Amino acid sequence: MRKIKLTRANKSILLKALAPYYYQHRALGHNTEKTGRLILKINALPADKKATFSTEEIYLMRTTVNQLRNERLAKGQYTDAADDMLLKLF
Numbered sequence: 001m002r003k004i005k006l007t008r009a010n011k012s013i014l015l016k017a018l019a020p021y022y023y024q025h026r027a028l029g030h031n032t033e034k035t036g037r038l039i040l041k042i043n044a045l046p047a048d049k050k051a052t053f054s055t056e057e058i059y060l061m062r063t064t065v066n067q068l069r070n071e072r073l074a075k076g077q078y079t080d081a082a083d084d085m086l087l088k089l090f
Contacts, residue, residue: 008047017064
């Protein structure tokens with residue numbers, strides 16, 4: 001368990017990263033309960049407040065944000081928000 005302070009930008013980038021992962025797994029028929037709960041948890045958090053996340057949740061967030069970062073790099077887009085969020089997750 002670890003506490004992480006999420007700004008409005010951090011929340012936004014996390015939700016943008018987790019959504020495609022959720023929909024991809026849902027389309028494949030995989031269990032999306034944990035991902036769905038994490039999305040709802042992040043969405044319900046007030047901005048600039050610390051929240052406690054489990055090791056499994058942090059791993060999922062780190063993986064999905066890194067995938068989003070790689071996609072943006074491939075397209076030549078900015079990755080500042082994803083980079084900031086990855087630093088918080090390590």
